[in-house]
Amino acid sequence: MTSTDDLLARHKAVLPSWMPLYYAEPLEIVSGSGRHVTCSDGRTYLDFFGGVLTTMVGYDIPEITEAVERQLRTGVAHTSTLYLIRAQVELAEKIARLSGIPDARVFFTNSGTEANEAALLMATNHRRSNQILAVRNSYHGRSYAAMGITGHRGWSSSSLNPLQVSWLHSGDRLRGLLSRLGSDEQVDAAVDDLREVLATQTAGDVAALIAEPVQGVGGFVAGPDGLFGALKKVLDETGILLISDEVQTGWGRTGEHFWGYQAHGVVPDLLTFAKGVGNGFALAGVVGRADVVNNVPAISFSTFGGNPISTAAGNAVVDYVLDNDLQGNAARVGAILRDDLQAQIGDNPIVGEIRGRGLMLAVEFVQPGTTVPDVPATVRVFEACRAGGLLVGKGGLYNNVIRMGPALTLTEEEAREALNILVNAIRETSAA
Structure with missing residues (x-):
């Protein structure tokens, strides 16, 4: 049994059943730098959810420390x-x-x-x-x-x-x-x-x-x-x-x-x-x-x-x-994300809507040709993003929305890296 498996068992033994954990195989984040986190499995991920839009300026910021x-x-x-x-x-x-x-x-x-x-x-x-x-x-x-x-x-x-x-x-x-x-x-x-x-x-x-x-x-x-x-x-x-x-x-x-x-x-x-x-x-x-x-x-x-x-x-x-004019950075980098998402997967049959402002963006998934929420497709995209090295959030009334709220210090290069992972995840899910 790995240390993560042991921690998961201990978690289930002492914490409430109604307190969810992300992913089929939950992650333990052990360190962070900038917009990236490293987990106990040794892998580093680009974090696009920031502890639910909370790590707003990133990890390990000297001025805050x-x-x-x-x-x-x-x-x-x-x-x-x-x-x-x-x-x-x-x-x-x-x-x-x-x-x-x-x-x-x-x-x-x-x-x-x-x-x-x-x-x-x-x-x-x-x-x-x-x-x-x-x-x-x-x-x-x-x-x-x-x-x-x-x-x-x-x-x-x-x-x-x-x-x-x-x-x-x-x-x-x-x-x-x-x-x-x-x-x-x-x-x-x-x-x-x-x-x-x-x-x-x-x-x-x-x-x-x-x-x-x-x-x-x-x-x-x-x-x-x-x-x-x-x-x-x-x-x-x-x-x-x-x-x-x-x-x-x-x-x-x-x-x-x-x-x-x-x-x-x-x-x-x-x-x-x-x-x-x-x-x-x-x-x-x-x-x-x-x-x-x-x-x-x-x-x-x-x-x-x-x-x-x-x-x-x-x-x-x-x-x-x-x-550091992080509001301006959110507007500029967020526009790159939203515009490129719209251009690359806006017409994908499982994408119901791309929405949001600045660095507060979402993609809602539906059954092709309808507005019927597609939760299984959302889960597949969610897990595929993690497999590709990107952590995102979920939400929506029907739990069929991928939510993205990265740190406001996000760079253009990191935005394009995340975009590539997310677009591939959506296309793979749509083609399955």
């Missing part, structure tokens, strides 16, 4: 938010400025799930209502309330929910009631849908709409540009807040914008962030209007959120993103 080591050398790894933390204040100042939200306040947490929970706490207190608008095919986390606003049955493990949730249509262009419409018509239909939901499914005093500019777990599905702006006009009529879940879309990943919401001509009342800002260190939070964030009527704090280690890393990450 040095920032964390500098803090560790002080001997202070933790104090809690009951004490002043210089790195936390500095990072909050940067995020408040970058958020685009006037007079913003920042509250740090450990994960995107916690960030969304905190945003819901703020919004429901501000509006004195437990009514929330959410979007079909969405994912917002694994906790009690976050799961309740997740519109994806595969991730909703309980029907119990502390909120009253009403559901809006997603921006899916491949299937669904709005998919057959053009962009302008889809926005108009979404506005009509919002008005009808407010009139028929709510008591009127709704707290907030929470939505992802690009649905992450949902398979990188996004509505037309301007959709959030059109919906916000309706929300503003009665003071309903807009929460933009930027856990996967933030920090320039979409290329065209620093935040996903900026494609919609609107500024949210609250914005949640996580994943990439820590580049692997546990760091997340909420940034929002001061009057909303401050409207929590009892004492609250975070034991570990925004701790000295994670915020030291976060400051280094944000500085690195800005100093």
Whole structure:
């Protein structure tokens, strides 16, 4: 028995059965450099999923390592938010400025799930209502309330929910009631849908709409540009807040914008962030209007959120993103990937759609000539990519989408290497 086999057996013996592992033969990643990881089998892979879009600037980045080591050398790894933390204040100042939200306040947490929970706490207190608008095919986390606003049955493990949730249509262009419409018509239909939901499914005093500019777990599905702006006009009529879940879309990943919401001509009342800002260190939070964030009527704090280690890393990450124009790199290299994918396999019979922005790209697989999801084909492509030396993600409502979220430092050469592996995997699968 190899060490990996032994580790897999030990994993199954002590960890929950509902916690999945990728690949028929799971991998143990033991080291990383740049955009590559090396596994316990001795093989090196080009990583196009980055720990679920989390290793945002790559592995073994000296500036981040040095920032964390500098803090560790002080001997202070933790104090809690009951004490002043210089790195936390500095990072909050940067995020408040970058958020685009006037007079913003920042509250740090450990994960995107916690960030969304905190945003819901703020919004429901501000509006004195437990009514929330959410979007079909969405994912917002694994906790009690976050799961309740997740519109994806595969991730909703309980029907119990502390909120009253009403559901809006997603921006899916491949299937669904709005998919057959053009962009302008889809926005108009979404506005009509919002008005009808407010009139028929709510008591009127709704707290907030929470939505992802690009649905992450949902398979990188996004509505037309301007959709959030059109919906916000309706929300503003009665003071309903807009929460933009930027856990996967933030920090320039979409290329065209620093935040996903900026494609919609609107500024949210609250914005949640996580994943990439820590580049692997546990760091997340909420940034929002001061009057909303401050409207929590009892004492609250975070034991570990925004701790000295994670915020030291976060400051280094944000500085690195800005100093090296990683948003521009995401736009440039992402366009190469998307355009070449479209040119090489856009007409392949098992490819239903190629979509995404910047370095947030997806390929959805269907049975030829239909929009029927083809999960077996997706699995074959997924495993063939691994065999070729490329690690990608999976997702989508029907688990028939290959997701790609590589580090924003990805080079053109690495993009073309990955493209070659993925295209060959798709062609081999289609010909089988």
